[in-house]
Amino acid sequence: MTDHVSTHQAEEDARNENILIWVDGALKPKPQAVVSVYDSGFMLGDGVWEGLRLYDGRWAFMDDHMDRLFEAAKAIDLDIGRTREQVISALFETQKANGMTTDAHARLMVTRGVKTRPFQHPRLSQQGPTMVIIMEHSRPKLPRPITLATVPHLRGLPMTQDPKLNSHSKLNCILACIAAQKAGADEALMLDIHGFVNTTNACNFFIVRKGAVWTSTGDYCMNGITRQKVIDLCRANGIPVFERNFSLVDTYGADEAFLTGTFGAQTPVGSIDGRQIGTGQMGPMTERLRALYKDLVRA
Ligand SMILES: Cc1ncc(COP(=O)(O)O)c(C=O)c1O
Numbered sequence: 001m002t003d004h005v006s007t008h009q010a011e012e013d014a015r016n017e018n019i020l021i022w023v024d025g026a027l028k029p030k031p032q033a034v035v036s037v038y039d040s041g042f043m044l045g046d047g048v049w050e051g052l053r054l055y056d057g058r059w060a061f062m063d064d065h066m067d068r069l070f071e072a073a074k075a076i077d078l079d080i081g082r083t084r085e086q087v088i089s090a091l092f093e094t095q096k097a098n099g100m101t102t103d104a105h106a107r108l109m110v111t112r113g114v115k116t117r118p119f120q121h122p123r124l125s126q127q128g129p130t131m132v133i134i135m136e137h138s139r140p141k142l143p144r145p146i147t148l149a150t151v152p153h154l155r156g157l158p159m160t161q162d163p164k165l166n167s168h169s170k171l172n173c174i175l176a177c178i179a180a181q182k183a184g185a186d187e188a189l190m191l192d193i194h195g196f197v198n199t200t201n202a203c204n205f206f207i208v209r210k211g212a213v214w215t216s217t218g219d220y221c222m223n224g225i226t227r228q229k230v231i232d233l234c235r236a237n238g239i240p241v242f243e244r245n246f247s248l249v250d251t252y253g254a255d256e257a258f259l260t261g262t263f264g265a266q267t268p269v270g271s272i273d274g275r276q277i278g279t280g281q282m283g284p285m286t287e288r289l290r291a292l293y294k295d296l297v298r299a
Contacts, residue, residue, distance in 0.1 A: 005186050007146055007203050008263050010105075013137040022094040022133035035132065040125045041111030043118060045169025047130075048072040051262045053138075054095065054104040055297050060262070062088065064225045065108075072165050073110060077122075080110050081129050094133045105138035105263060111168060140263060145270030145281060148200060148257075149185035150248065151176045155198045155220035163199075164223050173201035189251075189272055192220040196245040203259035203267065206230065207251055208285040212240040214250070226260035226293075233292045239285070248273075256283030266290045 021033035040046035050065045059065075066084050073080050080087065091106060098104070109132045112125040153176040155163045161172070173188075180188035180201070188201040199205050199221035206215045206227075213234050215227065234241035251257065257269035257277045266289055268282035 004181060005142055005144065005146065007142075007187060007200075007259060007261065007267050009140065009142055010136075011139045011141045013139070016136045019134075019136060020094065020097045021135075022090055022097075022131075024131055025090075027094065027097045033132070033134075035111075035130055036114045038115045038118065039111055039130050040113055040115055040122075041109065041130060041168045043115060044120060045167065045171070046076075046078075046122070046125070047109060047111030047168040048076060048078065048166055049107060049109040049168060050166060052091070052106045052108065053262050054100060054102060054106070056102050059091065059106075060297050061225050061229070064228075068166065068223065068225065069108070069110070072167075075162070075165060076167070078110065078112055078129060080131070082131070087131075090131070090133060091135075094135045098135055100135060100137065103137060103139050104135055106133055106135045108133050109168065138263075140265075142264070142267060145268040146187060146259065147185045147270055148187055148189040148272045149180040149183035150273050151179040151183070151188040151190060153179060153188070153190060155190050155192050157193060157220075163220050166222065176201040185271075185273075191248075192216070194245070196247060197251050200259055203261040203264070206258050206260065207246070207254035208256035208258075208283060209250065209254050211285070212242060213285065213289075214242050214244060214246055214254075217243050217245060224260055226262055226265065229293060229296060230260055230266065230289055233289060233296060237292060239289075252277070254278065256286050258282075258286040258289070265293055 020027040023033050050069045052065050053060050111130045113129045114127045115124040117124050176188035176190055190198050192198040198216045204224040204227035231241050252275045255278045259267040268286050270280045
């Protein structure tokens with residue numbers, strides 16, 4: 001297959017060439033929005049980030065995103081150097097400067113900042129954190145359901161690089177995605193250390209079997225905000241939902257499969273490892289959950 005698509009595919013929007021990017025308190029045109037080559041994020045992937053979405057004038061689930069950002073920063077012992085209110089106000093400032101009212105996506109990044117010398121030790125990052133907000137006009141546009149390939153790259157244990165961290169370094173996920181593309185698929189389905197189906201390189205993963213919604217236990221994947229919202233929506237609407245271990249056998253035999261993430265909400269999966277899932281198109285449960293999620297975002 002050569003017509004690869006990605007879960008983060010959006011309509012072309014020429015306005016994105018002229019956006020202003022928030023870099024450490026200054027709003028800069030794209031070509032001037034740069035960080036130092038000594039920045040811990042550039043040099044080592046030493047930082048954390050959040051992806052947020054603007055719908056009808058409101059940033060969806062802002063509290064959850066701020067909770068996760070500050071929790072991740074604490075976990076990696078990174079002082080963001082700003083309060084939660086200051087971070088939110090930077091987001092609003094960027095939104096206002098770009099005149100965005102809906103269908104925008106923000107990538108809010110905080111790194112350990114500029115290093116005094118080009119080496120790993122965190123003590124060399126002495127100038128305080130670097131914070132950047134890239135905000136783009138964004139309407140997800142996927143021409144067809146996504147195809148996945150299972151890859152040898154695993155979701156690891158919490159004591160290596162905890163997969164719950166939205167870290168700048170995403171090399172494990174990037175290598176997984178490359179392997180999937182080389183296998184002819186769009187993105188990667190990743191297993192946990194026991195061989196159970198866990199997540200994809202950039203989204204959380206769900207299957208639907210006989211009217212029930214299954215997802216992994218959550219032990220080895222990103223604690224996705226959209227994932228949690230889908231679980232909550234199932235519970236609130238009488239849809240059986242299970243966070244459990246399951247294998248590729250259960251997965252290939254599923255009636256539906258879909259992915260969750262802030263960018264694409266719920267993305268249908270058409271095939272996995274060359275096996276068509278259900279009809280190969282978006283199934284009724286995925287469609288129902290998409291509608292429920294839309295209502296939740298509006299509410
Ligand atoms: C590996 C991975 N899984 C899942 C997600 C989806 O998380 P959320 O629903 O909070 O956007 C992300 C998004 O950052 C991710 O990087």
